[in-house]
């Protein structure tokens with residue numbers, strides 16, 4: 604099957620594409636083969652394709668292997684994560700070379716080291732790095748971080764800001780961003796966000812794109828509050844796909860998961876009217892109300908990346 608001509612139309616005027624991982628290319632449990640195929644086709648068309656993920660628990664080389672297993676060749680330069688944006692954040696916040704407590708898994712710790720932080724497990728730390736998902740979190744370091752911030756009034760950095768993650772297309776679970784919320788309630792310190800929608804990852808992308816004009820860069824993501832808000836704040840266009848986090852709220856199921864579910868037809872007929880290269884959302888439709896409620900509009904919307 605050829606790439607959706609609508610995707611071609613949309614991506615035509617851009618030279619670089621920043622593609623979110625979870626919800627766009629896969630859920631936590633299943634890869635989306637057509638999305639990976641679309642990614643290969645974008646690369647074949649000469650686009651500079653970056654994986655642009657809020658993760659702090661997987662290193663760029665791990666994501667490269669995950670992509671290779673789906674037939675997509677890329678290198679670490681083309682993988683930008685919230686973890687890799689820590690290098691910019693530590694520099695800007697004056698924390699490079701400083702002792703830091705890390706609440707995360709091994710990959711989070713590696714990110715802190717690569718960014719020039721010094722890992723400590725004591726209250727000498729200058730800041731706490733909150734990186735990872737609950738199931739692997741280091742409770743000892745969490746309580747040290749808690750004490751450091753609550754009593755020592757030191758800053759905390761929240762690397763992965765995702766509050767929810769898609770498990771599959773009909774369920775989701777709380778994401779690492781919840782650590783930040785919980786931490787704030789417990790310590791009174793509002794963590795500094797590193798991942799999308801904050802600027803650090805975009806700054807890293809702009810650096811790696813060597814001054815490519817912003818109107819040549821498109822961000823693709825499944826979440827209004829991170830991918831679309833972040834792109835809008837960074838001054839670049841965005842494409843929202845409905846295969847991820849918002850799928851269950853809007854009743855979408857990608858066709859490779861349930862071919863009998865008439866998403867595309869319904870999405871195009873009920874929700875979207877393509878007008879030139881802009882996607883107009885039908886006023887009063889479920890999608891329109893959903894976006895209006897959040898006061899966030901992407902430049903384009905498609906049922907899924909394919």
Ligand SMILES: [Mg+2]
Nearest residue numbers: 623625626825
């Ligand atoms: Mg996502």
